[in-house]
Amino acid sequence: MMRHKLAGYGGAALLLLAVSIIISLSIGSAGISILDVWGILVHQLPWLSYDGTAWEANQIAVVTQVRLSRVLLAVLVGASLALAGAGFQGVLRNPLADPYTLGVASGSSAGAAFIILFGYQIILGTWTIPLVAFVTGAVTLFGVLWLSRSKGGGMSVETLILSGVIMQAFLGAFVSFMVAMSDGVVNQILFWLMGSLATRSWDNVYMLVPFLALGIPLLLFYAKALNLFALGERHAAHMGVSVERTKLIVLIASTLLTAAAVSVSGVIGFVGLVVPHLVRLICGPDYRLIIPLSAIGGGLFVLWADTLARMALSPREIPLGVVTALIGAPFFAYLLRRHKIRNR
């Protein structure tokens, strides 16, 4: 039964994703025709010989270096965030939990803001901001875990969430202070906080792949345990789940996924919160479905949001985080409302 559902929903979602990728690749502000785009892409295949005259170098660069990597990056970032959101919601049993609940985004932001404010962007090459954001994001999680650990070694969910809120408030104040201190015409920190996939590269794509390749199977492995978590931790323990270990591993895996995504794209809100809920509304509360479908759904969501971000006011870019919230919130409100009315 579950397998049939997964094959049905999963197949449909993957098909939708494939169609979306094809559409998104075909449009861009460079104004290259669809035929040219696909001609260029097809001729990148190693077994097709290409004499190098049909297209200008600029067009080839736009399609293969800029657009293709950006489209794939959008899918990967979305998948990471939604997957992390599903993980957090499962473990924390809180509908408001999202990848940023435990303060990862604030930690990453504080690190990135510091680097931008003091002009250290290239101290380790172009990787400086992603690296620092990743490290400070991960360190924040350990800070939160340390804050919320009890004498017995366990962590209560309420304490975890509160610790996350405390961290967020503290680091958020830090970030605000740094924003206030910076005086450029364009406030780079603010724009990092709103998220963007502009001017990223293939390297960022390669960086996210291992996190997802490990994260998806790991979270799937714990999906059954997360189903039992829904009954309450004590109940899950009675059913043979090693509660503390599951909690820790899922939290760490979700956090690393979040930190990796945030370090590449900046803070993109709403994906991790909304996508798992959407999946839950559509196909029920089984985490064996929610986890893989969230990954695909997150990829779809961010792909479309980013396509809008780069096309809506082309050649202007809109911050990606703005788009995800602007389309995510009303859509979510609509689904929630419909669901409530149906269940009345």
Next chain:
Amino acid sequence: MKSRKYGMLQPVLAAMLVMMLLLIAACGSNGNESGVELVGTPAPSAPTETAQSSEEPGKTQYPLTVTDDTGVAITLEQAPAAVVSLAPSETETLFAIGAGDQVVGVDEFSNYPEEASTKAKVGDMTTNIEAVMALNPDLVIASSSANFAAVEELRKLNVPVFAVDPLTYDAVVAKIETIGTIMDRQAAAAEVASEMLAVKAKVVESVKNETARKVYLEFSEGWTVGSGTFLDELVTLAGGINIAGSQQGWYEVNEEQVIIENPAFIIYPDWGVNPHPIAVAIESRPGWDVIEAVANGSLHAVTEDPLVRVGPRLADGLLELAKIIHPDSFK
């Protein structure tokens, strides 16, 4: 239960409504303000005419009434002896026309000329109104766009404020002459003005037979400068085509556009750091290596302040741009 829920909802909605109204009001007054600016722009010529009609040429007759770019008229009984400048461009203007001694306070960013940094500081983007009042100025010169809130605040306190917002090179020249009239420094201001016009004429003359070259400006990482800005005007005067000119103002550009436009020059601000974050970023962006400017190593750092401050040094910025875009014309 239901009534309690709505009881909570009401103040929240009311607060949101008030916030929205405030927002609309703010937008409205902004729009209105810029409308007045357009009307007010020709105003600077008026006081000059008044001065010309006086019997002693080059000497300002007081009381003098001038209207600024916000459409507000102020009357000065005598030449201002204690002036506070809220914008680096106005500080530079005051010093350039030899009125530096009358300056008693400047904003934090006023770092040119060097004497400006010895003056009392009155805040940065947010002006410290108390600090201004403590200096007891008989005139405050401000940028109506950058110091909008401070201008309003100071006017409420009956401090004479002359708020400027020149939108073109020629408007900057006119503004400098007006400030010369206000400060009774007409001769020095005329000299600065004619120098600026001479530089412009020289540049325009030198590049007139050259083919315009495509230029991409990146003044903050990922951000370019579109039309309606001084940088756009200066690039055009210097014989360049700003590839971002299709859009207004500063904006984050889609890189596909830059690669397809294939600019011959990339210009970024010199921040005194090496390696420069923008140059490093541009060179490492995938796909950008096919751009003519990147392939030829035609990335140029320019001195930032003269190009973004609407003061007398705009001429230096123009010359620097022209020398980059058409080096052969300036040998």
